[in-house]
Amino acid sequence: MAHALLKIEGINKRFGGLHALNNVGLTINKGEIYGLIGPNGAGKTTLFNVLTGLYQPDEGTFTFDGQDLFRAKPHVVVGTGIARTFQNIRLFGEMTALENVMVGRHIRSKANALGAILRDRKTMAEEKAIEAKAWELLAYVGITDVAQERARNLSYGHQRRLEIARALATEPKLLALDEPAAGMNPSETEDLKVLMEKIRKDGVTVLLIEHDVKLMMGLCDRIAVLDYGKKIAEGVPEVVRKDPKVIEAYLGAAHA
């Protein structure tokens, strides 16, 4: 029996008259790569924002690793072990790649203002550890050569990788990636796939939004499909692919 890491039930989110998420429930098991697909405007990113604390859901339940995260603040969500990347990359542009990853260590370190001013041994040791860990993560995603470049000057592929390194710095149990392959060429996408499998092998559960259905079918253990804010299907890729409701949502009723 798989162990549930994240569980939401009956999540509703409305923006004025728009019912962006309608009674959405799903369970992500420990160690799997879980995919979230759906046509544009289906509510994928909204759900992502709910799962990472950036949006507060109107109703529902949300537990993660045994903790109640319903309407929790983003930093609390990150603290319990969910980290994310953004669809339209949001790095700290004027900071170096290394510093970006070091910011990711914030939640796992303690130095306060007094420690920063006095520079006691504990603070200095922690600072050193933060930097060492950041280098390690840059190596993990394979971008140590651009560590001292400002993030905004990095190539697109490097920026994507840097976002993943920054998210991994928070030591997540669940890594949520919002369209990580968007705008990538086939060889970059293939590299990304290898990286995601490596991350999963190292014990991090992965939640993935992606348009590239082929990538999703080959990579994900299970997939959920959203359409107009509702979950219309969930299961292993082979089953989801053949689900008439999914085909209808993507291609229109005539093909179902």
Place this chain on the structure above:
Amino acid sequence: MTMALEMNKLDTNKKVGLFLVSAIVLAVLPFVVGGLLGNSWLRIIDFALLYVMLALGLNIVVGFAGLLDLGFIAFYAVGAYTFALLGSPHFGIHLPFYITIPLGALVAAFFGILLGTPVLRLKGDYLAIVTLGFGEIVRIFMNNLNAPINITNGPQGINLIDPVKVGGLSFGKSLEIAGHSFNSVYLYYYFFLALTVLVVIMAWRLQHSRIGRAWVAMREDSIAAAAMGLNIRNIKLLAFSLGALSGGVAGGLFASFQGFISPESFGLLESVMILAMIVLGGMGHIPGVILGAVVLTVAPEVLRDVIGPLQMHTFGRMLIDPENARMLIFGLALVVMMLLRPEGMWPSKRRKAEFDDAKKG
């Protein structure tokens, strides 16, 4: 840039040399200025040090954390009034400076949190307007808290504030050494210098720490920062309170140095001037901010001394009232400076690159 790398850029010999030279220059400066130009100029240098502390404090809020604050002078006022009320005949309380100055700093930091809490959700123009209002509220309170109970003595201000005393030595009187008399501005110079150095160290170490990184991250993209686990509320409040802390220290020093304070000293124009020091010097860059504070304190005074005689010399009579001409030239210089060097006189590498990129388009 990481701490270790920044430190290694200058090799150790150069660093020691630079340190020794600046230490000697700063140590003999009052004798050069006081001896050649007189005590009134040394007094201006003392004020420049106060403004360095203020600018470094505001720089934490505006430069590091990116929160536009137009009411910063309120913290200066809080520090000054704390010192004055606890060290003057007004209440008959005469606590020593080593209690009143830290206390003033803490009260100012508390006011920083008081201001920070309601404005957590605001940024940019909206934040600027609220902080501007806050600064005015504090000043108006100081102006009106003389009835029904007289706390601040209203617009008359508080007089006869205790000078700083160390042992038997009062900074308020001239010091006689070997037949030479040194005005109190000498003693205050070294006292201010010591505290300025402390504020510089504090600001520099904060900037190159976990906290400083969090401020930059929040300034760059607060949503991404929150999504990376930064507690935005705490980080903002920390910036407001630590900035206010240095403002409060400067305020206490100001009160003891002047011996008199009134609400008039804490107007909006002062807040704007401190902001101008940061922007002109190089926002977020400590050496730039120090330079900006010194230049903006000293330049108007130099103009005051130069403009009158210069007009007499060139035209044989006064064409423009020197006081008006002084502010005219000063304002013009600020405009020209911002047009030619928008990144400031001495910007950080990061900020310089930002502006270079913007120019390239």
